[in-house]
Amino acid sequence: MAVLVIAENTNDELKDATLSAVTAAQAFGGDVHVLVAGSGCAPVADQAAKIAGVAKVLLADDPAYDHGLAEALSALVISLADGYDQLVTPAGTMGKNFMPRVAAALDVAQVSEAVEIVDANTFKRPIYAGNAIATVKSSDAKKVVTIRPTSFDKAPGEGGSAAVEPVAKVDAPALSSFISQELNESDRPDLSSADVIISGGRALGSAENFEIIERLADKLGAAVGASRAAVDAGFVPNDYQVGQTGKIVAPKLYIAVGISGAIQHLAGMKDSKIIVAINKDEEAPIFQVADYGLVADLFEAVPELEKQIG
Amino acid sequence: MKVLVPVKRVVDYNVKVRVKADNSGVELANVKMSMNPFDEIAVEEAVRLKEAGTATEVVVVSIGPKQAQETIRTGLAMGGDRGILVEYDAETEPLAVAKLLKAIAAEENPDLVVLGKQAIDDDCSQTGQMLAQLLGWSQGTFASKVTPGDGTVDVTREIDGGLETIQLKMPAVVTADLRLNEPRYASLPNIMKAKKKEIAMKTPADYGVDMTPRLSTERVEEPPERQAGVMVESVSDLVAALKEKGAL
Numbered sequence: 265m266a267v268l269v270i271a272e273n274t275n276d277e278l279k280d281a282t283l284s285a286v287t288a289a290q291a292f293g294g295d296v297h298v299l300v301a302g303s304g305c306a307p308v309a310d311q312a313a314k315i316a317g318v319a320k321v322l323l324a325d326d327p328a329y330d331h332g333l334a335e336a337l338s339a340l341v342i343s344l345a346d347g348y349d350q351l352v353t354p355a356g357t358m359g360k361n362f363m364p365r366v367a368a369a370l371d372v373a374q375v376s377e378a379v380e381i382v383d384a385n386t387f388k389r390p391i392y393a394g395n396a397i398a399t400v401k402s403s404d405a406k407k408v409v410t411i412r413p414t415s416f417d418k419a420p421g422e423g424g425s426a427a428v429e430p431v432a433k434v435d436a437p438a439l440s441s442f443i444s445q446e447l448n449e450s451d452r453p454d455l456s457s458a459d460v461i462i463s464g465g466r467a468l469g470s471a472e473n474f475e476i477i478e479r480l481a482d483k484l485g486a487a488v489g490a491s492r493a494a495v496d497a498g499f500v501p502n503d504y505q506v507g508q509t510g511k512i513v514a515p516k517l518y519i520a521v522g523i524s525g526a527i528q529h530l531a532g533m534k535d536s537k538i539i540v541a542i543n544k545d546e547e548a549p550i551f552q553v554a555d556y557g558l559v560a561d562l563f564e565a566v567p568e569l570e571k572q573i574g
Numbered sequence: 575m576k577v578l579v580p581v582k583r584v585v586d587y588n589v590k591v592r593v594k595a596d597n598s599g600v601e602l603a604n605v606k607m608s609m610n611p612f613d614e615i616a617v618e619e620a621v622r623l624k625e626a627g628t629a630t631e632v633v634v635v636s637i638g639p640k641q642a643q644e645t646i647r648t649g650l651a652m653g654g655d656r657g658i659l660v661e662y663d664a665e666t667e668p669l670a671v672a673k674l675l676k677a678i679a680a681e682e683n684p685d686l687v688v689l690g691k692q693a694i695d696d697d698c699s700q701t702g703q704m705l706a707q708l709l710g711w712s713q714g715t716f717a718s719k720v721t722p723g724d725g726t727v728d729v730t731r732e733i734d735g736g737l738e739t740i741q742l743k744m745p746a747v748v749t750a751d752l753r754l755n756e757p758r759y760a761s762l763p764n765i766m767k768a769k770k771k772e773i774a775m776k777t778p779a780d781y782g783v784d785m786t787p788r789l790s791t792e793r794v795e796e797p798p799e800r801q802a803g804v805m806v807e808s809v810s811d812l813v814a815a816l817k818e819k820g821a822l
């Protein structure tokens with residue numbers, strides 16, 4: 265039978281994480297179908313149809329799916345589940361929100377944030393903030409899996425020519441409604457898929473001071489991240505948080521500035537290819553994972569770095 | 575309004591866990607255990623609703639070993655009214671916990687169940703959502719603000735792109751994110767008072783829930799170690815090193 269990948273998308277764009285989910289889904293061996301749910305999201309379905317290795321795209325285009333409300337989206341996926349042995353979606357805030365509802369309805373355990381699909385029943389997943397990797401075997405007939413996008417290559421976004429098949433809206437009781445959103449628009453690359461990330465911590469001291477991180481990021485074409493402490497202090501918005509309970513990133517280059525390196529922060533970035541740490545405390549734990557460590561005052565080192573890159 | 579808060583006893587967030595030599599799990603002997611940090615935030619939110627006059631009773635529930643009574647007591651010292659411990663010695667899975675919580679909700683009839691968004695041991699982030707599905711209720715996950723209205727509750731959620739506010743019909747399930755509030759430390763008098771609060775002792779059998787795990791842990795390993803790096807002396811050395819690596 266086939267695998268259903270539930271796409272992560274805005275109504276006009278497929279998120280890269282979906283490409284990683286397709287690669288993960290291929291490990292099960294069956295045909296891969298992609299469900300695109302949204303409102304006015306037909307262009308996303310066309311994009312999904314071009315992914316190499318996708319056999320069919322299901323398009324649920326209805327105002328009910330506009331904001332990905334968990335109740336509506338899970339009802340839709342549950343209605344399609346009969347036709348699939350495995351259901352896979354990226355472990356972003358969207359997948360984490362609706363997928364456990366699907367698992368509960370099907371009476372199966374969800375495998376959260378799989379980093380490897382060993383075989384059709386066996387998965388590797390991080391536990392304890394990534395301080396251990398568990399291999400778990402599922403005894404459920406159907407598998408409901410969220411995958412960690414940084415652990416799977418992106419399937420090529422070109423080369424496929426799947427058919428797009430519309431699916432009707434599934435009636436679900438209107439238990440919740442969308443009121444508003446505050447999305448952080450920026451011209452910088454997306455944190456979850458950027459090649460270079462520069463993150464700042466508590467040491468930055470204020471939102472104004474944080475601008476030196478942003479300036480350096482713009483020079484490098486990098487995304488900006490932060491520690492929890494910097495977010496809690498209000499220097500930057502919540503979606504900048506990297507870590508166990510924020511975003512998991514694995515860029516080619518990660519520069520941690522004024523971040524101590526608590527395990528919860530390391531959990532989110534230690535799979536980065538090259539890690540640079542700038543911290544004035546030579547004992548800071550961040551240096552234990554850094555490829556290049558610089559003991560310096562960030563307020564001198566960061567502007568200097570910006571100048572030298574220039 | 576009645577609020578139910580499920581709290582999990584987990585390895586304290588400051589402990590760096592070690593994998594057992596035989597790869598069967600992580601070392602839990604003589605390790606400090608605490609309330610899951612997100613559940614502290616959940617308890618705090620429930621207690622604030624009570625202090626604001628919105629909630630009338632806060633019931634703290636845990637599924638775990640006898641020692642999880644201490645975890646419940648912590649919640650009672652923060653301001654919870656009474657506790658329920660469903661005694662179970664092995665590891666719990668979110669699906670089974672959600673089934674137990676559904677049964678407890680059927681007896682207690684809460685208007686709101688506030689959970690943590692994630693247990694920091696299994697890092698599953700499933701239980702609240704599963705409970706909402708099993709109950710046929712609405713859900714507001716990863717909450718950074720909770721504002722009850724008339725038969726509804728507005729929840730601001732931390733999502734990948736920023737923040738989103740949704741309105742839920744009550745009864746509802748909410749899961750707490752880090753920025754929802756800053757949990758209080760229980761005062762000594764409140765810790766003393768909590769000792770006298772009632773904790774009902776139950777078992778999974780009382781609720782007819784089968785706890786058999788669906789996922790068996792085959793092996794637990796250390797994550798790949800990172801190679802030790804080098805310290806550079808200056809910004810110019812750093813830039814030179816990164817250029818040499820092709821990283822700049």
Ligand SMILES: Cc1cc2nc3c(=O)[nH]c(=O)nc-3n(C[C@H](O)[C@H](O)[C@H](O)COP(=O)(O)OP(=O)(O)OC[C@H]3O[C@@H](n4cnc5c(N)ncnc54)[C@H](O)[C@@H]3O)c2cc1C
Nearest residue numbers: 465466467491492493507508509522523524529544545562
């Ligand atoms: C349940 C839970 C979940 C969590 N999830 C996350 C998460 O997802 N992500 C996360 O990041 N954290 C998370 N945390 C928080 C984490 O434990 C740490 O508290 C946090 O990462 C610390 O942030 P920081 O490194 O910016 O601050 P600090 O630990 O205060 O470190 C600041 C660093 O800056 C250095 N410094 C100070 N001044 C200068 C200067 N002028 N120049 C250079 N260096 C300087 C100091 O030496 C220090 O090392 C979580 C915690 C809990 C309990």
Ligand SMILES: Nc1ncnc2c1ncn2[C@@H]1O[C@H](COP(=O)(O)O)[C@@H](O)[C@H]1O
Nearest residue numbers: 580581637689690692693698699700701
């Ligand atoms: N054994 C348990 N006892 C009580 N509450 C639990 C238990 N397991 C999970 N929870 C609740 O569910 C939340 C999410 O846990 P999880 O789905 O395991 O990440 C936790 O923050 C708790 O509020």
